Amino acid sequence: MTASPRPHDHHSAQEPPAARGLSRRRFAATSTGLAAVLALAACGADSGSDAAGDPSGSGAAASSSSGTTPTVRVTPAADTTMVDPTAAVVVATDAGKLTDVTVTASTSGEKARGALKEDGTEWRSEGALAFDETYTVAWTARNGDRESTGQSVFSTVDAAHEADVSMNVRDGETYGVWQVVELNFSEPVTNKDAIEKAVTVEGAHKDGAFRWYSDQKLRFRPRDPWTPKSTVKVSANILGKDLGNGMIGNGNKTVTFTTGPEQRAYVDNNTKTLVAYVDGKESGTWPVTLGDAEWPSTTGKKVILEQAASYKFNAGSLHLKPGDSHYYPPFDASNVSRLTWSGEFVHQALPSAYSVLGVANVSHGCVGMPPEGASYIYNTFRPGDMVEVVNTNYPQADPDDGLGDWNIPFEHYKDENWHGNW
Known part of the structure; x- marks a missing residue:
């Protein structure tokens, strides 16, 4: 919607400060030594083995005949790439219980938080993983005398497909009642309806609306000026949201500001x-x-x-x-x-x-x-x-x-x- 240039005043035609992207980590996926085990954790694949002393060490089973060797299934499947970091990692067994599950970041060594169901048959991660990271899932499951162990690897959305959001209002500042809220996305948005639903504006108004000025610039204004001397909270909850073209929001942003007199x-x-x-x-x-x-x-x-x-x-x-x-x-x-x-x-x-x-x-x-x-x-x-x-x-x-x-x-x-x- 940029108009043709018109004569204006003394200073240069400065655009508002460009939206500054968040820091993005670019990590090399560590795969040495994992090639032999990648196939074990395909979603729905049987990770159990009846062969004692499995040379790969990824599906070892006890030689006892007591019980059935557990089959372990992992989501996301082995060797999956571009995994949404907000999606849960799920490890489940069809027999016995899981006795140990770890999900470890290759670069930082950090382990994902997670919880085991009361019956021990499923482990599910809690909270978001890191972007642009490779994770190793390792597990042990036991059913009676029989045990399965194994691991698999997957990687999350890479840096080239991360998207940031910034705003033209700052946390804790006071603005006039005519302030318009602007959100700038680091990548073009094609899923506009979904992103509008991910943005909430609370306080100091009864009604408001969004307007897109480009695929990267979204604004919100109330029907009438904000209520003077009130508080406005703007939240852009885009973490894990698909902006379109494979671009995934890499973090939420919330800003709370106050309004002055009219x-x-x-x-x-x-x-x-x-x-x-x-x-x-x-x-x-x-x-x-x-x-x-x-x-x-x-x-x-x-x-x-x-x-x-x-x-x-x-x-x-x-x-x-x-x-x-x-x-x-x-x-x-x-x-x-x-x-x-x-x-x-x-x-x-x-x-x-x-x-x-x-x-x-x-x-x-x-x-x-x-x-x-x-x-x-x-x-x-x-x-x-x-x-x-x-x-x-x-x-x-x-x-x-x-x-x-x-x-x-x-x-x-x-x-x-x-x-x-x-």
């Missing part, structure tokens, strides 16, 4: 003012300058993405060079609140623009303010608060050029093909 600013090009509101009450009005005729400010509802006390603006990021009519030397803007990734900000205007505040538009798309106004927005507002710009006679910013999701009517939000005034 804060928004209303910027009107007709009056060239910014009016700030906190919990519905006007808290300040300041004159502004917006984008000029060649670099107009986009309209619509824009959520503050990030803030900085100082931020370097460079005309070169707009492909302007010395001698161009709109070129300006690099400078450090003060009290900056970013509205779009492509370069619209609320910030303190340069002293040379003070005389036109409230009178004329001279910026490259930004909302330029007097020092006291920019300072108020920077110190009072936070990421997740709203700045709405009207009457510039220019379209809205593309919704994913920032968090412009509030420009989409809620009844159309789930329809990723619905297009508004951008």
Whole structure:
């Protein structure tokens, strides 16, 4: 849904930080000495043997005729690859009891946790195994005087098929009530319905919806702004989930954040003012300058993405060079609140623009303010608060050029093909 490039403001068109994948271990499977025993544990295969002194040592049976030699079955079967680490390892015998079962990681030497049924006929692993790891399953089963021993090997999903998820909200932080939650997946998602069901959002809202902006970018917004001064918990339970194309989620992620007061600013090009509101009450009005005729400010509802006390603006990021009519030397803007990734900000205007505040538009798309106004927005507002710009006679910013999701009517939000005034 990326729109064609449009002129924007001082800084480079920065994309939001890329989703950072979790650390992935790449281990070489250790197989030396195992070739002779791999066939023993195929799912449903008989691991018992009536031949005493089995030279392989994998199916030795007691010579006594008392009882039946146990047959042991293992899931996953011997030599299986790309096993889902969340799937249980099951070892079962059809006679007697299992007396010893171990599932050992070849690289780390760690043993999987597991439990034996009361009657001793089945052992089942508990908890997830590691990704990109080779495991050896070893067992002993006894029925009367007869005993079976054996082992088999399998490997879990490799690093090339792991998938991570990251979010644009951080645990323990406070955001404005207009914050949109974004989840970024390290691999393309084709099983979108299943992944939506794996994501839960609890607290501070009555209704909400998902919208996919690409196969790797999913957003959630409530129908109405979050309840002020409340708690929101977002859980992406993708461990072991199939994202599609053989990609398996390698971990869950949960983030809990709080919301602040309801804060928004209303910027009107007709009056060239910014009016700030906190919990519905006007808290300040300041004159502004917006984008000029060649670099107009986009309209619509824009959520503050990030803030900085100082931020370097460079005309070169707009492909302007010395001698161009709109070129300006690099400078450090003060009290900056970013509205779009492509370069619209609320910030303190340069002293040379003070005389036109409230009178004329001279910026490259930004909302330029007097020092006291920019300072108020920077110190009072936070990421997740709203700045709405009207009457510039220019379209809205593309919704994913920032968090412009509030420009989409809620009844159309789930329809990723619905297009508004951008």
